[in-house]
Amino acid sequence: MAFELLPLPYEGDALKGAISSNTLFYHHDKHLAAYINNTNNLIKDTRFATMTLSEIVKESEGPLFNNAAQAWNHIFYFESFSPQRGQEPQGELMEEIKKSWGSFDKFKEEFVKLGVAQFGSGWVWLVKDSDGKLIIIKTPNAENPLKTPGQVPLLTFDVWEHAYYLDFQNRRGDALQALWDVVNWPKVEERFSQKL
Numbered sequence: 001m002a003f004e005l006l007p008l009p010y011e012g013d014a015l016k017g018a019i020s021s022n023t024l025f026y027h028h029d030k031h032l033a034a035y036i037n038n039t040n041n042l043i044k045d046t047r048f049a050t051m052t053l054s055e056i057v058k059e060s061e062g063p064l065f066n067n068a069a070q071a072w073n074h075i076f077y078f079e080s081f082s083p084q085r086g087q088e089p090q091g092e093l094m095e096e097i098k099k100s101w102g103s104f105d106k107f108k109e110e111f112v113k114l115g116v117a118q119f120g121s122g123w124v125w126l127v128k129d130s131d132g133k134l135i136i137i138k139t140p141n142a143e144n145p146l147k148t149p150g151q152v153p154l155l156t157f158d159v160w161e162h163a164y165y166l167d168f169q170n171r172r173g174d175a176l177q178a179l180w181d182v183v184n185w186p187k188v189e190e191r192f193s194q195k196l
């Protein structure tokens with residue numbers, strides 16, 4: 001099954017201030033498109049050809065893992081944002097965040113701090129761990145929580161330079177901080193309440 005590049009779930013300028021239309025264009029139409037094309041080329045006529053993208057991520061290594069995981073990570077990332085500004089988590093998710101970090105502000109601070117601490121390229125994630133607790137983790141390059149049994153990814157920020165350099169140059173912390181304004185918390189809550 002060949003994977004397709006789906007359009008973004010919002011207009012190109014919908015996240016401006018956090019992510020410019022220029023960055024979104026290159027990030028989605030060039031970077032994500034390349035990861036999807038590479039994945040399609042690598043799975044052709046192999047046992048991976050009938051799998052879903054997350055199945056491929058879980059079962060592959062090397063170049064196929066790198067491309068499939070980057071495709072999965074970027075789709076998940078782009079779906080984590082919304083043109084509706086300044087949303088906050090509600091209900092049980094907010095309670096769990098407060099239980100783990102004391103306050104929503106403290107959670108955001110720790111999340112950005114870990115994203116800045118990732119040396120080189122990678123991702124910072126809010127994850128529901130196998131015991132149901134919320135944790136923040138960072139991963140290098142294409143790595144993600146899918147290969148860790150029981151971990152459910154809820155939110156991610158991309159810390160590869162291509163994600164922010166056009167808008168924020170070397171200021172990764174400022175780039176990550178700006179994303180809070182456009183996080184699609186209802187989507188994160190949906191992932192949080194999924195019974196897996």
Ligand code: MN
Nearest residue numbers: 031158160163
């Ligand atoms: Mn990226």
